[in-house]
Amino acid sequence: MRTEDKLPEAEERPTDLARPRMTRTRRWLLGSTLAVYAATVIGVLTTSWLVKLDWQVMLFRPYKQWPEFHTFLDYFVVMGQRGPTAVAVACWLGWCCHRQRTLRPLLVLGSSLLLLNITVGSVKLGFGRLGPHYATTVGSNEMWAGGDIFPSGHTANAVVTWGVLAYLATTPVARRVASLIATGFAFGVGMTTVYLGTHWLSDVVLGWAAGVLVLLALPWLEPVMYRAEVLLLGLWHRLRQHSGRAPVPVPVPSIRPVAGSTLATPRIARDDELPPREPVGVAGRPGGPTARIAEPRQHHPVRQHQHSVRSERTPVSPGGSRRPPHADRVPRTATGPYGSGAGRGRTTATGG
Template sequence: MRTDIFARLDREPEPPKIEIPRMSRHRIALFGGTLVFYLAIVVAVLDSSWLVALDWKVMLFRPYQQWPELHAFLDYYVVLGQRGPTAVMVAAWLGWRSWRQHTLRPLLTLGTSLLLLNISVGAVKLGLGRLGPHYATQIGSAEMFAGGDIFPSGHTANAVVTWGILAYLATTPRARRYLSAVSAFVSLGVGLTTVYIGTHWLSDVLLGWAAGLLIMLALPWFEPLITRAEIWILSVRASWRARRTLGGPSAGVPGEPVPVLVPRTLEGVGDGATARTEAEGRPGLPGTSQALDGPQEPESGPGPAAEPPGAGGTPGTAGRSRAHSAHGVRAERTPPGPAASRRPPHADRTPRSSAATARPVTGGPVAP
């Protein structure tokens, strides 16, 4: 039995039962209060009330000039509110959680929250069109509907949602309390850092906190949709795996070798090149020379002696005689006796014990 840690993590999901938050009365009351606060900030900025005057006081105070030693550190700290880096870090952690708990809910919850954040915050940004402190044109003005995109603060809202999702998905009350405190500290610090650098008004940060909190409080309403999406994704994966398993290249038994058909004309002869060479030199072998080179001329009696070098004759006839005498079929040769010579006959020599004459030249008299 495997005892390594990865096998244990794969077999034993932690925790055994995941509690999904519900939309309780307490949560509904918090959602309603946060929504009222959100609308009050928007109205106060549109009315150019005391909140806009406070924005200008903080901007003219120029915090980055009052504490310049913090500027280098806060330039890196504000990255915790950027959507790209934070989404990658949190998605990596939640991906490991999904693998360990055998569920896609952490990743789907993160995707749902980021989608709600982009839609809600992006629509208000483009709709109100407020300019930032560095692009303000008139002191005391709200700078609304001027083509800007900073109200509410996207860094602040993203910090609330991205780090708050860790507390939302916590599996124990103790972990939920600790992660809630960490996410609140990070989002508060990111919002104040944008005011220190001068990229946002103070009212932008207040509205960003409210926008992110509204998304976190409304997530239980989207839990049934997340559950249906997870079931659909898992069913699609199961059907894809079944189709991949049953749609192999062959319908035979897995692991069974595929038989190879050998042509009958070359069966039992050898490999391709050797079979071709031997078949051309064996006129008596059935099914080889006739199959490869066509029908041969019949021969009666012992074959004539080979033509000596320098004798006349057509090149085709001499080559054919040499090929037949040099490559005889082993089965048709006479086995040598005890007193016979074991040296193979040469095609260019005349046997000593034979008085056979050379083949006549075409069109000439027979040599004595």
């Protein structure tokens, strides 16, 4: 009884950790991030001090001020590219799916990347801002000029791709460590794009906000991901059934197993060696294709480990004595060393 009472608690604990809910703290973070997102967009559209800061950083040209870091940061910025990072994280989460026997980690990654592409891609094409290398007028916001760099895709992708690992962490310690790693990659990739001159500083700020919004919206997508997992598993099971590779439950061994196998039983007597009895089907079903002899006594149902049942033993003929023959037993009609003393002794004992 104690074990049964503790089982639900052990099952609920990993579920609560693996499926974050929209708590009050998450709602507060969502509201704050939305405020930063809106303020950044408004600041760029109105050509406020944020645009002047963009131009000051761009004219400073950090890649010329510190050229010794250029080669390293050229490779480091790959940590924000969608293709390489998605493949790397997908391989890790695929192993987690195999280990946990669930599709949820890959579904979370796919849902987050799909939401990121929809939100960030639409905003990029909508604003059409040009990058620092293609700017035309000093001091302008370079909006609606055919560009696609606002917000920064590298920065938003670094936040989402590495943040998914923290989102899927199952322990508080692992979640904190993964959050620090994701924060380091997101900050480093964003500032690297500013150093290389491929993005304005405001692009990076909006990319951070866009990535955090995607991560904060994932708990609302959990029911959809759960239904998708059930659907995909059902389709996979049907495909394996149609292809003939579906896992088949272990069948009950037949009454005539192959000799030498691990489930082999002693030899079964032929039908002509057994007394006539009523034949019944396997497992109590009358008229089955493989009938066996009904037992005179009720036996326990067939278990996983087969033992020789009574019908499989060597039958005993109904006539004659049922006692086993002994070599030292003297027949009643035989004459012993003292003549018929056995008979005389029995007569004397009877007569008194």
